[in-house]
Amino acid sequence: MALRHFLTLRDLTQFELKQLLVRASELRQMQNKGECYQPFSGKVMGMIFEKSSTRTRISFEAGMSQFGGSAIFLSPRDTQLGRGEPIEDSARVISRMLDIVMIRTFGHDIVEKFAAYSSVPVINGLTDDHHPCQLLADLQTYIEHRGSIEGKTVAWIGDGNNMCNSYMEAAHIMGFKLNIASPQGYTPKEEFLSEFSHCVELVDTPEDAAANADLIVTDVWASMGQEEEQKLREQAFANYQVNEQLMALAHKDCLFMHCLPAHRGEEISATMLDHPNAVVWxxxxxxxxxxKALVEFLLNQAKI
Structure with missing residues (x-):
């Protein structure tokens, strides 16, 4: 059995990532046509949530249902993980009863350790360091609207967080330029900036990042677990709002994305989600x- 995990984008080769994105668009078309495609009848996904989410839970649960399988929601209150059972023990037990596991948690070391002891594929639904599933959706969306992202310029405006880290990995794999504008003290970790210096540039202002961009992306100023920093972050990020004036500095057909939930009037203007080039929905x-394309890939790999 060729066991594969998806903990960061780099768990896929460039060829595999491109093929997966093509397949994602095919699955979207099939779903929109009402085609019934259920290759995984009887398969069960375990969804472990230490961080809550709307889009992550609904998308994975609906996806498994559409594939003919099912998904089990597991919170810390529902499992021994919340009572201090070692991760390696939980992984050994849980993976014997399931076909695939998705984990949304805090430390990236948690998903790495779970995967190391799991006998089934493990998907990173989000950690403090990476959000690779969101990048799959972002890349798919750009390609569907504008074609290849290779050679394009992407502007990241805001916190140098897990989304920003995954965008750096995407720039490396997919061959685009990433300009990052973050307030002092909120820039990405130096280890990421150094590793991806060939395709990533830390610029001084949001205006510098947005100039001639093909895609502008942002995120909330205070992510989950940072709520106590809200006021401090509001001051630091006051000049880092994505708005119509910033979009005007980019290419005419520049797209705008946000992973949601969005805070109108903070990281984006009140009307930014209605901008004609916004493709957030x-x-x-x-x-x-x-x-769905990722789950299909991992489950089919496990058959080999």
Whole structure:
């Protein structure tokens, strides 16, 4: 059995990632046509949530149902993980009863350790360091609207967080330029900036990042677990709002994305989600289709 996990984008080769994105669009078309495609009847996904989510839970649960399988929601209150059972023990037991596992948690070391002891594929639904599933949806959305992202310029405006880290990995794999504008003290980790210096540039202002961009992306100023920093972050990020004026500095056909939930009036202007080049709702829907393509890939790999 060729056991594969998806903990970061780099768990896929460039060829595999491109093929997966093509497949995601195919699955979207099939779903929109009402085609019934259920290759995984009887398969069960375990969804372990230490961080809550709307889009992650719905997309994975709906995706498994559409594939003919099912999904089990597991919170810390529902499992021994919340009572201190070692991760390696939980992984050994849980993976014997399931066909695939998705984990949304805090430390990236948690998904790495779970995967090391799991006998089934493990998907990173989000950690403090990476959000690779969201990048699948973002890449799919860009390609569907504008074609290949290779050679394009992407602007990341805001916190140098897990989304930003995954965008750096995407720039490396897919061959685009990433400009990052973050306030002092909120830039990405130096280890990521150094590793991806060939395709990533840390610029001084949001205006510098947006100039001639083909895609502008942002995220909330205070992510889950950072709520106590809200006021401090509001001050630090006050000049980092994505709005119509910033979009005007980019290419005419520049797209705008946000992984949601969005805070109107903070990281985006009140009307930014209604901008004619905003593709946020397609981006959100594509979490479903991109993750279905990922699940299909991992489960089919496990058969080999």
């Amino acid at each position: 397609d981006e959100a829907e594509n979490r479903l289709h991109a993750q």
